Amino acid sequence: MIRVLQDRATKLFVALTAFFCVNAALAEFIGVKIFALEDTLGFRPLEWNLFGQTGSLNFTAGTLLWPIVFIMTDTINEYFGRRGVRFISWLAAALIVYGFAFAFIAIHLAPASWWVGVAKDEGVPDYQAAFAAVFGQGLWTIWGSLIAFILGQLIDVAVYHRIRRRTGDRHAWLRATGSTAVSQLIDSFVVLYIAFVLGPQHWPMSLFAAVASLNYVYKMLAAIALIPLLYLARAGIHRYLGHARAAQLREQAAAA
Template sequence: MDTTTTVSPLRLLDDRATRLFVALAAFFCANAVLAEFIGVKIFALEDTLGIAPLEWNLFGQTGSLNFTAGTLLWPIVFIMTDTVNEYFGKRGVRMISWLAAGLIVYSFVFAYLAIHLAPASWWVGAAKDQGVPDYQTAYAAIFGQGMWIIVGSLVAFLVGQLIDVQVFHRIRARTGERHAWLRATGSTAVSQLVDSFVVLYIAFVLGPQQWPTSLFLAVGSLNYVYKMLAAIALIPLLYLMRAGIHRYLGATRAAQLRQHASED
């Protein structure tokens, strides 16, 4: 006798935990893809804050605090990763990580195709009055990131996410349901130590620019410190999200998800 039961797709979407996962996954992927595309811009932190340049000196290298604009979004990605980890476990994080990586590749493929479409002659010079003499060249420069940078960011992203999920659950196994800030910050500390250096190594050491070791270590260290400070600053947001999720799911359902996630 066949005892298999089927669940209506509409009934499945009525489940609040399912809707929560879909919303978290969508927001995670949107932030990850957007961070890749806006990351082509390098901004000066001191000028942005209106303060005097802080001349750092690390490993024999000096400079001001310049970061990729993608750093605005990566701390949000960390928070989303830890939230999915908390309620949906390792499988949930792996799923959204591979999904985000696939969407990043998909986006770059179509950006590449868009760059190579023949531009309309009138459009090329349409922004001359705004100081952009060749729209096509500007478009290609912004959306056509180098292959080494794309590969480096993708590999670093996936490696960082997979490390994050393992460290998160190791800390959780020791602390139980206490100290959510510790497992979130601890997992970020380890995963981003790897991420910060892997992306630079692939993109700028192995790549055509061939950075010297001192520059690689200096820039990697600065990026890591920035990410950790941002992750610590966002700890209150982590707790706000937890409170909102508990209110949305109800205390009993939230506890069930967290218990299943810890056993994953």
């Protein structure tokens, strides 16, 4: 057991898995917030017009973390292959369910009477209602997120390896952005459709198409902008493992 934990490849996989799961779970919990980009940056609204929707550019807060999840997915894919990505994907999904389960338990705990009004001066008259609204999110949002996440991850790994078979060890940026382009097209639309069109809010299709499209464009722009980070991670892994061990892992990942 000690010898296994001394293996640098094992330590690397554990670290990547932990960071991936934390980011995936956190993205799900903060994704309930929709923020306005221009207002956040202190700009005037761009007054865009997309599918009949106008105003500022709106995104879910979870989009802040998903580009990091993409980098982690592609890095694990590169060195630990399909089995590695499938393992972390199902583990992250299980942990997300675990987290939401305890959030629902916490919501239904009887609140202390003094705690309910403790934030009145900060503009929150009912702390219990606020807690339930933020952490509850609703079953439609939770299941939509989980279904979209698993679909996106499984599609990502399949597209990644299909591109890898054509390019070999060359063009890491192409298989990373190519797999993200396909997987996130599915993810961005599935999660919002289940959560906000089929769910109790019943978004009109124009709003759904506008927000989903903007979220997808943002994810793709962020994925492209983070390509240097992908190569930095790759260089760091090669230094940590040694070039021979890193090359061995990549060969095994490609063949699996």
